[in-house]
Amino acid sequence: MNFRRALVAATILAMPIAASAQPVTGIYLGAGAGPDIPLNQDVKNLQLTNGALGGLSTSGKAKFGVGFTGQASLGYGFGNGLRAEVEGVYLNNKGNGFTDFTRTNGLAGGGTQQKYGVMVNGLYDFNGLSPMFVPYVGVGVGALWVNDDLHARNTSTFSYGGNTLTPGGFTAQTNGTTAVFAYQAIVGFSVPVPSVPGLALTADYRFLGTAGNRTDSANYNVSVSGQNFHSYGRVQMGPTYDNQIMFGVRYNFGQAPAPAPVPVAPPPAPIAKSYLVFFDWDKATLTDRARQIIAEAAANSKKVQTTRIEVNGYTDTSGTPKYNMGLSIRRAQAVAAELVRNGVPKQEISIQGFGDTHLLVPTGPGVREPQNRRVEIILH
Incomplete structure (x- = not known):
């Protein structure tokens, strides 16, 4: 998806309904949704120990496809461009395979990854720059719960514990939910709807990241020389990074309609002489x-x-x-x-x-x- 084209299209669509923007003052509610484009995530120390089979430790990256993200916020505008808000967020992405693994590059897989949590944001509206729309920037911090439900299988031959595993001889299923620190940067704009005082359309780009590793449990199935083995292990997942494009609405409570222009009294008729x-x-x-x-x-x-x-x-x-x-x-x-x-x-x-x-x-x-x-x- 081309973010530049999306912003241009949103601006053109909003032009007929634009009005002079009023600063956000007091309580407001917001909501938005859009596509989420995650970057590859580190998979660290995928480990298995199973007696005579020896040990397995491999690392690489998990890939994800374009997913969905949504948010709802409750905020307060100070009337001078500054806003503070509490935001609930949700992201859902499907696994799209693995890459750059040690021992083998032939790991396929899928599954899903979900993230949900709470962010606290500070934003600033650049009021007065344009009667058509109001640009804004912001930053936020919070906590996300990351749920990994991913599966993998080898598609090429690789060595494990002195044994050679043929394609399909190794499968893994990871599962776990971990709370992590999250942060984000926001840049976007709002367009007022003149027919409803306080209502505005919004469009923004967000970069959302998490910090630290999280450890998930893993179930393994290994087939060696006709024998099937099942074992448990663990896997470390690295930080997540998401590019988000969000389209939404915001309603600022208590906004009065723009005052009607004061009629100018006509000049007194000249007195005939x-x-x-x-x-x-x-x-x-x-x-x-x-x-x-x-x-x-x-x-x-x-x-x-x-x-x-x-x-x-x-x-x-x-x-x-x-x-x-x-x-x-x-x-x-x-x-x-x-x-x-x-x-x-x-x-x-x-x-x-x-x-x-x-x-x-x-x-x-x-x-x-x-x-x-x-x-x-x-x-x-």
Whole structure:
């Protein structure tokens, strides 16, 4: 199995569900499983003593195939990247023969080897490096119980106690469970699942080793010159070394959903500094709509700290220039009086009439144009 490809595939699959990672804080549970790839293990002093047959002592290595490993953990995150956890582990591998034995290289066999125990791990999450995933590293120590249930038989001729053993003339069955010191190194990453706060997918590589030798009991069957002998002995097994690829999940209790972004209040609408009040034809009286506009202008004059207000009156071209000038002034005076009634100091208001000049909508003479019958209020 290619570990690099496995990590790349896990990253690509996790991309659509990635979210900004939050530090692990408080209690969490984790679980994982994956393939276990053990290295060859030393077989030391496979010994047999049986009276007239003399003694046998041979050493070599046991081979194992790719097996299965699983773990479950209970941990605590300190919120600063550091985590501590207690982990239960299990490994199962099938024997895959033997190699490099003294006296003979022709030993075949099989069986199983199981390991289970408890590890105490310390880990560190590199939060903030990426919104997609959080790398982590860790180390652990603990105890494993190793159960060897292996069998072997010779496939080539070799010498034993002055006798020559033909293929199949020697078989051995080892069995034993021994507690040993264990240690491990961990490197991996987690990917948060945004739809479930506190839930994350994990993927990591682990190197798990044990220290010291363990002694197993052994049963032997030997066939020499047509005679079968059965005996008991022992065998020493060396340290174990395992490469593990683990895929799993982790749930951090008590994680609240990410806070929703605080809505930004829209900026206040700009206050108008110019207002138009329209009049009926040949009138200087205020309509209800005109009073609303004047009241709005008066209120806004206080908000923008107005120092001067211009009130300019205009007419259309339907009257004579002299008449229109007087009408425009009367209209401006009506608006100014309404401003005062709405609280604007009279001394801040300047009144001016322009008659039928400065038309809003250009027209010829004698035209009744509603847009030109107006008063403009300008705040300064």
